[in-house]
Amino acid sequence: MAQEGTGGLDTLEHMPRAHGVPTAFTSPPSFTSRPDLQGTFGMSATTHWIATATAQSVLERGGNAFDAAAAAGFVLHVVEPHLNGPGGDMTAVLATAERPGEPTVLMGQGPAPAGATREHYLAEGLELVPGSGGLAAAVPGAVGAWFILLRDHGTWELADVLAPAIGYARDGHPVLARVCSTIEQVRDLFTEHWHSSAELWMPGGRVPEAGELVRNEAYARTLDRLVAAGHAPGVADDRVARIEAARATWREGFVAEEASAFLAAPHRHSDGADHAGVITAEDFAAFGAGYEPAVTADFRGHTVAKTGAWGQGPALLQVLGILDGFDDAELDPSTAVGAHTILEAEKLALADRDAYYGDADTPLDVLLSPEYAAERRALISDTASAELRPGILPGHTVFVPPLRETYTPPSGRAGAGQAGAGVGEPTVSPTGQTRGDTCHIDIVDRWGNIISATPSGGWLQSSPAIPELGFCLGTRLQMTWLEEGSAAMLSPGRRPRTTLTPTLVLRDGRPVTAVGSPGGDQQDQWQLLYLLRTIVGGYTPQQAIDAPALHTTSMAGSFWPRTWTPGGAVVEDRLGEEVITELERRGHRVTRAGDWALGRLSAVTVDPVTGLLGAAANPRGVQGYAAGR
Template sequence: MSFTTPPAFTTRPTLTGTFGMSASTHWLATASAQAVLERGGNAFDAAVAGGFVLHIVEPHLNGPGGDLVGIFATAEDPGTPVVLMGQGPAPAGASIEHYRGEGLELVPGAGGLAAAVPGSVDAWLTLLHDHGTWEIADVLAFAIGYARDGHPLLAQAAATIGRVAELFTSHWPTSAALWMPQGRVPEAGTMMRNPAYADVLESLVAAGHAIRDDGPVGREERIQAARREWKTSLVAQAASEFLSVPHRHSDGADHAAVITAEDFSAFDAGYEPAVSIPFRGHTIAKAGAWTQGPVLLQALRILDGCPGLDPSTEAGAHAVIEALKLALADRDAYYGDADVPLDLLLSAEYAATRRAQIGESASREWRPGELAGHEPFRPPLRTAGADGRAGLGEPTRGDTCHIDVVDRWGNMIAVTPSGGWLQSSPTIPELGFCLGTRLQMMWLDHASPAALRRGGRPRTTLSPTLVLRDGRSEMALGTPGGDQQEQWQIPVLLRMIAGGYTAQQAIDAPSLHTTALVDSFWPRGWTPAGVVVENRLGAEVISGLQRRGHDVTAAGDWSLGRVSAVGRDAATGGVWAAANPRGMQGYAAGR
């Protein structure tokens, strides 16, 4: 089946050039990253600068107390995708028995008990140390400036503060002090400052300067000194001490966190090999099954044998949704920071058996696959609310951001930072930020491969993508969206790789996703046959999905997906970038 004709009109052009490109979910992060490229930095310098800016300008979507997953390829080795691992583990004091003893059936969705060891800052600094070229002071100058001098508060951030205002004033006064100046919810566009976090960043720079008199030192030693400062000094001590005092969690009770200063010092970000599959002449690379990344790979494997792949048609949309439901069921049955049989899950033979399970109508079952020698974990299937998404109304629930960069030398990177949302847990006053809640993605059940255990990484939703062709990186992309990250990337990839769309055409095109999954976020609901679509998909396609038995929710014309992407044209040596128009804050830049 051929794809629908790509639209002649797009909300903005796919940017093309020869020098370098940046794209992200916020224009200030994009501009900062591109400024680094213009001043001679490489893609890794630029991504780090933009990443720290995202902590400041999208505080409701990520923060320094959160985590990240990245994927990149270097100009020296453009055919080898590498995963940047910035997911901190569960603290040493975290155990199922302790949380059960607190009267909990699930890890809370807000509060210090849900905090994994922060991984984002150490991962950014590790990347800068190993692959960047800039001094830490120069890279952090952008974020320090926005924290010290101010930045305009996003409308979505102001709305988030409004949703948690009562929680802040009644239970988290330190959060109210930072985010509700004069005791009021700030309006969109208010110039927000965070001097405490500016002080933290300046302390990292100062740690590097302090070792200059101890003999010959260079850029790398100064970055390592900043990493030590982050993990052993004020941040670790203040965060662990502050959260040891019982405070309100999402279950409505007060608990003390278990994270300690020693947990901070024990964690090191690092690198891992990517996992990949072939697809239509390309190689699609993702992080391993401690993320949900292989869901995208499994779904593409299944779809590769389907007759229709166009998400803009009834048959194609149905196939995409049903393939995703099967892959997501495998995610919840088999994925985790454990011994996951990915070789079986990603095999062509297994994909064929799963493809045969797709019928003409919507499945209303939760169906993990059968793997010889492996018993699937079966999580509780708690039916979500009528809105089709568990926890949609939970005020402390957050989202994610994303950044991509490609430079003129051929370095290419996509990073998805998240966690440490301003609404995650109480603000630590000396630091100007809170810790994240990634542990809510772990089960209080020893049978799960994603069970809570000390030192284990939560099975995160963070999931950027690298696409390669003919042994070279061709495209880096990603999106916020929690459980929707793979789901919103797949239509873009299908339209570009199989449908001939440009990046901006594919990003602008109407999107969709299923809610027939076990939600990764508290309170972890499930919606049989739930599908959410953009109205632009068209009445004919929507009614066709309903006839097939899908429970369809129309979410508006421009509401689903926040994909951004950068790439390199091997034939011309040129570079390109595209960004998401939804929400009116994501932009690409370059030349």
Template sequence: MTYTAPNAFTTRPTLQGTFGMTASTHWLATACAQAVLEQGGNAFDAAVAGAFVLHVVEPHLNGPGGDLTGVFVTASEPDAPRVLMGQGPAPQAATIEHYRSEGLDLVPGSGVLAAAVPGAVDAWLVLLRDHGTWELPEVLGFALGYARDGHPILGRVVATIAAVSTLFAEHWPTSAAQWMPDGHLPEAGSLVTNAAWARSLERLLAVGAESAAATREGRIDAVRREWREGFVARAIVDFARTPHRHSSGTDHAGVMTLADLAGFEASIEEATTVIFRGHTIAKTGAWGQGPALLQTLMILDGFSDAELDPSTALGAHTILEAQKLAIADREAYYGDADVPLEYLLSAEYAAIRRALITEQASWELRPGVVPGHTPYLPILRTAYTTEALAKQGAAASAAVGEPTVAAPIRAAHAEAEAETLSTGELRGDTCHIDVVDRWGNMISATPSGGWLQSSPTIPELGFCLGSRLQMTWLEPGAPSVLAGGKRPRTTLTPTLVLKDGQAVTALGSPGGDQQDQWQLLYLLRTIVGGYTPQQAIDAPAFHSTSFAGSFWPRTWEPGGAVVEDRLGEPVIAELEQRGHRITRAGDWALGRISAVTRDPQSGLLQAAANPRGAQGYAAGR
């Protein structure tokens, strides 16, 4: 083996069995999904049950008003990866002209002007309808119980509420009522409920039970219609009409309409794939960032195994440089648009891009040249300076959301962020769940958005809208431009791996722009380096920040790289010598990966989960 040998010690074992495996970012979701498998449900029944639990127990990371993407295979078609598309579009009235008229030069990072049409709930229901076996009340029973009767609140949820408590108290009173009853923060570990969401779930289930549909599928569709056209849609539109504080420091009303909500339906699409070292890697289309991982793999496929070891300075440097090139193309070409993906994923183009990697770190954003296409060059800011940012204060800044590791505090926005952000500090995030069953059904899904700090709580419903539109630009010509009816270019990017026509791994991670960067390390360490799943997850991680961030205020750090200190002093020192601007994040700070695997020949199943933060767990037998 040409790789650095992984440490024999891991934080926990890679689980092994033959019945079923689940891994997620919260132990309660993992346990509930596994319980579904134990009661005869398949991987899709289990994933939906676990996902609705994640809405309740990780409300600072996702919610019913958010979105999701998933990649899956069915036991009947093991060689046909599919994408579960739960990314809602921008409302029709979400136009550049309107946002500019509101005095904005970026889509805000919080507040309902940042909200796409909610897609997560409809997507989960489509998956359950088409590929599950259980009735909806049984699947949602776990989440309903936790919302109605209570669950122990995470310390991280309390910390998030504390960070935005001033914003809630001064500007978002409905959020204060839900998360700070009587003006007090909950205590970590105390039982908290979400009575409004519990009532909403009960009302939705009642619609299914009372429908005239004679089939399970028909009852699920009745609930989907109620979500898109009934009391949920009406409450969303009515509430969003009232102006409220956004991350811009200014107040705005929403633009979402009943027609926007009724017009969106989740779908199932073909996956985008490449072959790397004999493995097929399946991702979303270029309306998400997933193909950037595929581009990175195509670039790296031309290097020797020894040059792809993330535990060495040469390997880390090579990986970081390849990621910069692929993400530069993401910025230049990706979106809900005509993306030249066939060329971007070609071996010919990968060779051209590979030749740009030298011994020194690049500090430039270098998109490639695609025949017949003009690359979009985003505005590159190392700091975001507006009068509004200075006015908004630290609390509103913390409400933005997903990026897992904050960039170093710099320049004009230092004072606004210093109280809530520091180098390597956890901000917002996302969730993830993977499930494989004994029949060979397998799914990797990343639900996100609609976290409690993204916009004010809708009191009738018990949840808030998401903020995915912050990933769009207000500049005409951008492939990810804000436009009514277009999906924002999401960062949600689960992964499925196939070998010899059979799915062998489902994996994913929260982390915004870092999701695919961390997953790349897992893929290299398992496919090339021979690591076990838990060894790959536990190994030191790193990622680049040398591109325009997908999240408000969309700044970048030229040549920036964030590393776990466990990468080692000699490796870190050499990366600095090669020109990387290193930010040290601590020993256990980067990566939120979970994974499940299946050996089609033996039927052996495995699962592993992230130990960082002591929150993600795997289960199985």
């Protein structure tokens, strides 16, 4: 269960910063890639312009932020299939207009199936849960989470919310270049092993071209059948009853039956061998998405709300606690001292993540305490650490994950040398090469409802497509360990420790920012830069999103094959030669990723004084977009 964080960081007596730019911070750029949007009606920001337009169209027609977010979420299944899908996961942090001071987590992270025991995986000859294939599938949680959000906080009928996604799936949408390149990368896997995926994503035996209209009739039929379930005989003439009927059909009907039966046949996995999935229809029926209280901590007059330790969200709170003891001048990501301090604080928090986080009794009261933050802060020196340094907590055993600098596939496995195709989260590699992301949605409406949501998993390259459904299941179980002693050990019925980590920021008890990013292990690291630049540095949201980004790779990666780079730091070249050289002098193993390569942030904001709404979105990849008025 998620716990309330102590959030006692205000003992350091930091006051909220005034508007403007503190002299300790690098001045924000006078020119941004796009404007900071402002208005009073409603704001939408997502990782794809079609999803943003869909969300804004819902607001324009009287829907609220939760109707809009759900409509955008289902559209993202269609237009960003390489980044998320209905067979994946979704977590969100939201606040309603009626209870603005009570941030709530929408939990759409499904658990491991009943048959997903470590003994079974070890008997299959595995050292890690594979990064692709049915053995890596947790119970899908995204669709159920969207349904209960609509049920409890939405106003629209399910048919109206799903109509845009059905239309784009059936009538076609212009396919992204990155979708095409993803399909190209896994072409051999599809044609040689995952024939159903080839039939869905390579019509006519070829990879589609960027801008070509592509369709997914099977997914359109799946959504039609869910809508129809709400109008079946015996279902009450009531919006909530119709949504509940669709949710029950997803969990207990044709979706669960088709998915479990299809993946029961052995198929190729990322280790280069064929395995049968273990997920069953009973696993679908046993799981239901739900709500949990957010874990919170205070930083510079703001309250930051995250998921519990079954996600990596509290690691961001730990970093903020460590950094809160430094002067402003030491927190500027655009300077060598600031970048170094940030990277070192992130290493410490992520080491604790890997040692203690999971769907278990994680001692967040200790990990988020000012006393513990001070202990961790004292470990930061002028030189880069290349060690994994989790803290020692009385009464708790430290789990040290296996640390692999490179991955060598098991010998004697056919195809093992090509096993990397299509595995892991499609995000920034340890070398800095961009392969894609997850998705993200931020919405705020004129009534004060606000949500930050991160859908992910179920990528088209996750596992073989289920022909009757038009999608595949996800691979979230790759975030579990097969070693005993970990809070994130593979265990039936327990959630894998997800990297999905949306953020809600409050000031004086009211939401002021919903922000998030795709990017796996980098999600909280990139969000940290945004928070520091806006809260401490006085940057506008768009200035903060545009500013040069960086992150550490000096931790155990969450995605197969789970490698790390001791002392590794990945930076955008725009950080500047002087700063990068100084980081190298301090001992960081720096990888230059390019000028505009890192960070996939979007955000919506509310001015607590004027009530003015705002939005900003990521220019990198020429895909994300914000809209509003």
